[in-house]
Amino acid sequence: MMATETKMVSMVVMGESFRVPEGSTIMSALEYSGFQLTTGVGCREGYCGACGTLYREHGDYKLKGGLACQTVVSDGMHIAQIPFVPADKPSYDLEELTPDEDSFKKIYPEIFRCVACNTCTKICPQDIQVMDYIQCIMRGDIATAADLSFDCLRCGLCALRCPAELVQYNAATLARRLYGRYLAKPAVRLDRMVEDIKAGKYDEEIESLKTMEHEELKDRYYKREVRTK
Amino acid sequence: MYPESMQESIRKVEATRAKRVQVAKAGQPIVKPMSDEERQDVLKRFHPDYQDDARRPVRWGPNESEPLTADVADVLETYPRIVPERYDLSNPDFQTDVLIIGAGSAGFSAALLAQQAGVKVTLATKLRLGDANSMMAQGGIQAAVREDDSPAIHYLDVIGGGHFDNKPELVQALVSEAPGAIAWLRQLGVMFDQDDEGKLKTKPGGGTSRPRMLSARDYTGAAICRTLRDEVQNHKDIDVLEHMSAVELIKDTKGAVAGAVFYHLLTREHYTVRAKATILATGGFGRLHIKNFETTNHYGATGDGLVLAYRVGAKLAFMDSVQYHPTGAVFPPQILGFLCTEKLRGMGGQPVNANGDLFVYPLEPRDVESASFIREATERGNGVKTPSGHVGVWLDTPVIEILNGKGAIEKNLPAMLRQYKRFDVDIRTEPIIVYPTLHYQNGGVEIDATTATSVPGLFAAGEVSGGVHGRNRLMGNSQLDIIVFGRRAGMHAAEYAKKTQVGDLTLEHVNQVIETIEALNVPREKISPVMLPDYIPEHVKKRQLDTVRKGNIV
CATH class of the missing domain: 3.10.20.740 (Ubiquitin-like (UB roll))
Incomplete structure (x- = not known):
C-alpha cells in the first residue's frame, strides 16, 4: 500500500x-x-x-x-x-453510597492527598480538566465532577504522572455513577412506559404485527408517519 | 486543513448552505424519503452486498450450499488451530457454571445477570475487559419513551429497516424491553442526556419514524460499557480471564457445548475451561475487512464466534448481509474509515455532493443511505476527491451549529469535534468528507428469544448473534440489542446451568472439521479463529525469516 x-x-x-x-x-x-x-x-x-x-x-x-x-x-x-496502569479497583455497592465526598473518603481516600499541581490535566490526551474534577469531588460537587470527567477514556496517564499517587480515573467513574444513580433528574416518561409495557398495554398491537401478512406489513411500514421533531 | 484542491468544492458547499438551512428550518424533509421501489433499485445497483463476488455458497456445515458473504465462507472453510489428539482435556484448568466469551456490554450484562441468579460465572476476553465495539458506539441507543412513540411503532421501524426478514419474537423482545433496559442502566449510574425538565433527550436516526435515539453525548457506548465494566469489577466472585482468545468450543459426550479451549495471547499457553453453559458474546467481523473495506471496528472484531459456533454445529442466520455505515471518515488519511456518528445527521447534518447539492434524504436506513452515497460518487460522478485518491461526499456539519445554536456541537458531539480537531479540521465551520465504511455484522449465530442457539448448552448475544436485525440494523439498536439480549443470555444460561450435568469432554467434532476441510482441498495455512488482523507489511515479513505464524498470529 x-x-x-x-x-x-x-x-x-x-x-x-x-x-x-x-x-x-x-x-x-x-x-x-x-x-x-x-x-x-x-x-x-x-x-x-x-x-x-x-x-x-x-x-x-x-x-x-x-x-x-x-x-x-x-x-x-x-x-x-503505557498499556497498563497498576491500580486497585475496590468493590463497592452503589446502593449503599451517598452522592457526596463521604463515599470517596471510604472508597478512594487517597484522592484527598491531591496537591493541586495540575500535572494530570497537562498530560490528559482528551484535554479534560482532571485536577478540577478531583477538587470538585473533594468539596462534594459530584455533579460538576461527573460533567468534567465525562469524556475520560481511562488511559491512565493522569494516574502515572500524579505525584500524590491518585488514581483519578477510578474516582471519576464513581462520580459519574453516583450522579447517574442519585443526582440525575427522574425520567418520568421512562418509568411510565416501563409500567405500561408491564401492564400489557402494547401486547395486542405487537402480536398483530408479528402475525401480519408480509404485504400488509410492508404497506403499513411505507405508509407510516415519519416525525423528525 | 483541507488542501487547495478541495477548496473550490468547499466554496460550493458554502454557497448552497443558507438555502439548505432554510429548507431544514421549514420542518419539511429536505429530500423526500425513498419508496420501496427506489430503495430496491439503489440497493441492487450500488450496495456492495449485491455485487457478483459478494457472496458464495459455503461448502460444508449447518448452512452448507447457502450463499454467504464470501469472506465469511472463506473463514468458515479453514483448519482449526489445534489438533485434538495432541490436546489433553482430562484436567480442566477452570470449572464454572456459566462461561461467557467476550467482554463488551453483552458479556458484561450476561455476567451481571448470571451472577445475580446465583451461579458461578467466568468471563473470558481476548484482550482486556471492555475491549469491544460496544465501547466505540457513539450516537445512541433506541428506546420508545416519548408520548407519541411506543414499542409497537419501534417494532415496525425495526422490521421494515431489516427488510421484513427479522425474527419477529426477537424484535418483540428488543422493543418491549428497551425502556426497561434504559431504567436498569440508569439504576447502575449511566448518565443519559436529559433536558431541563428531566425528559430523556431523543433524536431521530436513520429509518426511525420517531426521534427515539437516547444518548450520552457522543460517547453513548463508552458511557454504558465502562459503567457495566465497573459493576462487573465490583463483583469479585465473577472470574475474569484476560488476553484469553477462544480457540474451540468443547462438547461433552451428550452433544452439548461444555466450555472452551483458550489461547493466552501473551504467554502462549492453552487453557481448558469446563462449563455447564457457554455464552458467545464475541462481537462482529469488521477486522476481516470484507471486500477490502476500511472498518470502524475494534482491533479484536475478527468474527471468531462465528467459527467457534459453526464447528459445533450451530446454524447461522443472515450471514449474507454486511452493514456499511454511510459516514466513514475519508480525510485526513490518518482517520480513514473511522466512524462519524449518525447523530451528526440526527442533529441536522446534511449529505451534499461536490457541487454543494443535496442528493438523498439524510436519514434513510443505513444500507440505503450507503448505496446512495456510492451512486453519487460513482455513477453520477459527483464525488469529492482527496489528495490520496480517495473519494467521498460532503457531510455539511456547520449546518448542525446553525440549526441547534452555537455550542451545540461542543456539547453534544465532543468526540467528533475532538476527532477532527486533532487533525486541524473544525467541524463547526468546515464540512467533512465521508464514504461508506464496514461497520456491522447484521447476521450471526441464530438464536431464539432465550438466546439459545441450535446446539444445547450454547447461547449467543449481541453482534455475534443473528435474527434480531434481519438484513439491516438500524442505528441505536445494537446498543439496545447487547443490553436486552445480554441480560437474557445471563438469565437463561444460568437457568440452564442449574439443571445440567456435564458429561465427559470431547473435541471429536474438531476431528470431523479437519476431515471435512481436508476433503475440500483447503490450503493448510488457512487457519481460524482469526483472533487479530495482520497489519505487518510484506517487506517486513520477508525479513522475519524464521518467524512462525499460525494464521495471523506470530
Missing part, C-alpha cells in the same frame, strides 16, 4: 530508532516497523484508552502524553507505550 516515494521520518521506540512513513500515527508506525500488537492496542479510534503513550519530541524537553492511535509521529519522536 505504502508508495515508495513516501517521505520517511524516524521514531524512537524504547531507545531504538525506526524509519516510518511521514504522517503515520504511532500505532500504525509500530505495525509498519514489524510489531504485532497484543497490548497497548484496542479500538484504534480514540474511544477505549488502551494505547496511552508517553513521548518527547525532538529538541523539546517536555514529556507529553497521547493515544498511539491518534498521535502522528514527528521526526525524532521518542515513545514509550
